[in-house]
Amino acid sequence: MLSRNSSNFIGSLIARSFHSSSATRSAPSAPINYPSLKIENAGELQKMNLFQAINNAMDIALKTDPKSVIFGEDVGFGGVFRCTVDLRDKYGANRVFNTPLCEQGIAGFGIGLAAQGATAIAEIQFADYIFPAFDQIVNEAAKYRYRSGNQFNCGSLTFRSPYGAVGHGGHYHSQSPESYFGQTPGLKVVIPSTPIEAKGLLLASIREPNPVIFFEPKLMYRSAVEEVPVGDYEIPLGKARIVREGKDITIVGWGAQMRVLLQACQMAEEKLGISCELIDLRTIQPWDVDCVVNSVKKTGRLVVSHEAPKTGGWAAEIASTIQERCFLHLEAPIQRICGYDTPFPLIFEKFYLPDHLKNFEAIKKTIAY
Incomplete structure (x- = not known):
């Protein structure tokens, strides 16, 4: 049986193989012109794919909120999907840092950090690996505000995680676990579909006063590209x-x-x-x-x-x-x-x-x- 470390190593290899041209076999042969949201008074636009839009959102979050920190397995060098690339160089190792390969520890650390007033942005390397952290998320993060009568909370907490099929992920790198968390009172569950949506929804999630699970469609990290506003904007949660x-x-x-x-x-x-x-x-x-x-x-x-x-x-x-x-x-x-x-x-x-x-x-x- 594979060890937890071996499983993460294989996950990294899968992510790297996804970056290669061979991974495009799972995408439509002819790109679909998916109509995205138009941001009013958008200002300057820049061509971004979905992972770059997510990176841009976290860059803005770190710049505008000195209490914000990003942590998770391999995020220091950019993460297996490169969503956090360059952020440690820009903001320092005290605000963007790696954690041990322990999802339960990542979740528990994030809860404690948010409860003390920080804005915690935690990355779970693949959504399939969020299950070891399930107890911390649904029994602690989701209930923190409720059990204290709003005397204390861990609302400034966002769990980011890539989800879904990529064409070759198999049992442990392809799952879509949103319904497990959707039935948990106290959590919000968000899934973007385009780069513009990803940036605006992620910024809204990071600034949301309740814990948020933010699932990112990894198939679209590089296949979805559009002109994204480079400025700071949010897309309201809970609105289709x-x-x-x-x-x-x-x-x-x-x-x-x-x-x-x-x-x-x-x-x-x-x-x-x-x-x-x-x-x-x-x-x-x-x-x-x-x-x-x-x-x-x-x-x-x-x-x-x-x-x-x-x-x-x-x-x-x-x-x-x-x-x-x-x-x-x-x-x-x-x-x-x-x-x-x-x-x-x-x-x-x-x-x-x-x-x-x-x-x-x-x-x-x-x-x-």
């Missing part, structure tokens, strides 16, 4: 975004799945003449119920898609809420297009993932019901 307006069916997703869903929506329009309303949920908890409800009341149909397994996934929570709120408006059963209820496979990853073809078939089935 209507990416594409439509009248026939509502499609909901988040993170890397948004690119897949846009492909499915385009196929539905081109092949079937179906007008799809596409919603990027952005924040899993608290999620924007009103946005989805208003859309489903207009379209009468709903498809929700995510990479995580279907049973107990966040799509189930959305489907249940919409059934309660929109029952008399529904024209067809709600569809959930998700990963299978198995450990994440390696050679069968393409069969496991809820790709654009599976979502297109769900759209077609829902419309024809």
